[in-house]
Amino acid sequence: MANIGVFVCWCGSNIAQTVDVVAVAKAASEFKDVVYSVDYKYMCSSPGQNMMIDAIKQHNLDGVVIASCSPRMHESTFRSAAVLAGFNPYMVEMANLREHCSWVHDNREEATKKAIELVRMIVAKVARNAPLNKIYVPVTKRALVIGGGIAGIQAALDIANGGVEVIMVEKEPSIGGHMSQLDETFPTLDCSQCILTPRMVEVATHKNITLYAYSEVDSVEGFVGNFKVKIKRKAKCVIEELCTGCGLCTQKCPVGKKGEVMNEFEVGMAPRPAIYIPFPQAVPNIPVIDRENCTYFKTGKCGVCAKVCVAKAIDFNQKDEIVEEEVGAIIVATGYDLYPKDSYGEYGYGKFKDVISGLEFERMVSASGPTKGKVLRPSNGKPPKNVVFIKCVGSRDEKHGISYCSKICCMYTAKHAMLLHHKCPGAKAYIFYMDIRATGKGYEEFVKRAMEEEGAVYIRGRVSRIYKRKDHLVVVGADTLTGKPVEVEADLVVLATAIIAKDGADKLAQILKISYDTHNFYNEAHPKLRPVETNTAGIFLAGCCQAPKDIPDSVSQGSAAASKALALFSKKELEREPLISRVNEEFCVGCLACQPVCPYNAIEEKEIRDRKGNLIKKVAHINEGLCMGCGACAVTCRSGCIILEGFTNNQIFEQINTFENLISKFEPTPEETVAKK
Amino acid sequence: MEEKSAKTDWEPRIVGFVCNWCTYAGADLAGTSRLKYPPNVRLIRLPCTGAIDPLFIVKAFQSGADAVLVSGCHPNDCHYTSGNYHARRKLTVFKDLLEFTGLDPKRFWMSWISASEGQKFASFMEEIVTETKKLGPLKGYNN
Helix, strand or coil: CCCEEEEEECCCCCCCCCCCHHHHHHHHHCCCCEEEEEEECCCCCHHHHHHHHHHHHHCCCCEEEEEECCHHHHHHHHHHHHHHCCCCHHHEEEEECHHHHHCCCCCHHHHHHHHHHHHHHHHHHHHCCCCCCCEEEECCCEEEEECCCHHHHHHHHHHHHCCCEEEEECCCCCCCHHHHHCCEECCCCEEHHHHHHHHHHHHHHCCCEEEECCEEEEEEEEECCEEEEEEEECCCCECCCCCCCCCHHHHHCCCCCCCCCECCCCCCCCECCCEECCCCCCCCCCCEECCCCCHHHHHCCCCHHHHHCCCCCECCCCCCEEEEEEECEEEECCCEEECCHHHCHHHCECCECCEEEHHHHHHHHCCCCCCCCCCCCCCCCCCCCEEEEEEEECCCCCCCCCCCCCCCHHHHHHHHHHHHHHHCCCCEEEEEECCCCCCCCCHHHHHHHHHHCCCCEEEECCEEEEEEECCEEEEEEEECCCCEEEEEEECEEEEEECEEECCCHHHHHHHHCCCECCCCCECCCECCCECCECCCCCEEECHHHCCCCCHHHHHHHHHHHHHHHHHHHCCCEEEECCCCEEECCCCCCCCCCHHHHCCCCCEEEEEEECCCCCEEEEEEEECCCCCCCCCHHHHHCCCCCEEECCCCHHHHHHHHHHHHHHHHHHCCCHHHHHHHC | CCCCCCCCCCCCCEEEEEECCCHHHHHHHHHHCCCCCCCCEEEEEECCHHHCCHHHHHHHHHCCCCEEEEEECCCCCCCCCCHHHHHHHHHHHHHHHHHHCCCCHHHEEEEECCCCCHHHHHHHHHHHHHHHHHHCCCCCCCC
16 A cells, blocks of 8 residues: 655664664565665765655655664654655654664674564554644744743843833732842842842833733633733723822822831831832832722722822722733743741741841841831831841741742841841841852852851851840750850841742642642743743743742843743744644544643633534544643543544554564464474 | 463563653663663654553553563653653553453563663663563463
């Protein structure tokens, strides 16, 4: 039926020294369907490839078997060559005579026998191959970036500078993320705001970037190159086009004066009004009304902001709005949260005013923070003398907290110790640590500087409890290096709380159909080789939503994700391998048992209707854009109506069938062998 | 049931169903590292262990295989996220069924061999061949 050509490669001497290639070619010529069989010194060389091309034409071949090295090595070479001959590349298969035969066996006779069988198996398979065509999927050249922290900002700017439109969605009223809350950054102590705010402004003013602040992703449909995204724009109750950002409304708002509403940006260390701009450098610099705490929304009376607004930008009737956007790629950069404050009762967080978190300390030392950059004890407003920093609060603590290392705490604690010494002369930093992990460029030197030049006292050991003695906090711990208990009388205790996944990270993952780990961090496609891709094609990761990271790592990942998106946009259409699953709709009973096994959510229900629109039946439908061709559905299908192209049951069974024939043809059956003895 | 074969020139016939990304690549690595193992095994390449239909295994036994092996990526390393988990569940149950049909479950092997475990692949082949030789040829499964 089929006309198959077999090309046996010597690979110089690599195959030929242990396998009698001439004998293989001769044996192959006798196989069913084989009309042409030849051996050649280097099939992958240009004359070798031309030989294949000529033979295809001359012998009118409709299947080709290259018996040479691993298909993982040269399958694409021969398939591309076949395309040049106008031949369907998926009719070319390879028998692995080198890696799986000549290189691993010594006995020439046995190796030759095995080689013949390997060729025979592949010939049987090719006889059942079907010509396939590449799948082309159109690409919408726009990207969605979810999260406006430094990772998202970097990704958005890189893509926008590459000439592609970007839509950025940020949950909070302003972009900037956690980086905007930081004072100085390790290991250079450069000012966080100074390096970040220009980038925030660039995002807002870039002609290719549309910024949806105070918005959330509501739903995502579609697949790589063709996502349809619904974005919920929460009502700001301020008309953006009219607002000038003068801030008069925020000053006149009567709410927050008594500290009834605390500013999230200041980590609850300062009050804020109900209509507010989170911080002075916010982008966009437009206030939002917190409807939960606004007197007007609670009682229907007040409206001071509307009265004082010269631009008439206040609109209490604004409703949440859904906007729809079409994008080709999505970059998820949703960032992190900090370990819940009250988890460590023994450290007295929430009980003692002078026990604060690292982020609170960060706001305290920030010039624009609630204390205007002065380190003061929250209990009495006086500068502290002894400050204890406790690392690994939550991190690396499987019993209490989380098993992983939060990565940045060692560094920022060293930084905090330095900042304390700089901003609060006379104060002394005591740092309780488990290990010091300073693995970045200049990091080790930075920690050394904190110890040696700045004189921070590092104590190796965990703190067992903190209690109050008069005006001070007594930190009780053990120094595991000397083996003695330690007590430090502190005025202020700073906890380096662990980085955890953003609240709601799992829900967003379900919307995006990407996988997440037990800690709710998003999974990359490969931990080493595909660190910014997810297993869902077209969705990429950046920053701490994947795992704890410092700023340089988040920025690199943002750029990496952007380059992946730009690569996707570099073509008009996406070319995809046709080796995917297909449903025979005639036999499909629509049980959809295949749906839950699909790791890519590529299987959807399809309704088949007649001309009048009456429903005939429902069947499974495989989305060509999403299917990666793993074949799990094909095995699961109860009616056997799903086939995996390139690896159909017919092809595999033919391969197995060759053994049956071989037993009778090439060697005595086991029974005969035993009988002979 | 199955008699142990004495010293004969009989060589067991072994069929392996392996995934493209880990074990097939591991076998390639065994080749590039020039590790030696007995030539009894014939590998059939599939994209993923999750794509291995238990019927393939039955068919292999029927076609004269004395042992069948399935090998793929280590749990958690599947190229397709979860294919090897599906395979593991399915084939564990299937192994019990094989026993029920009268086949020695020692003839069915499962393993996880990554693309970097050429040595493991080679020693796994050694082990299967040695063990299958002890069991002798599989009789009465193909008629």
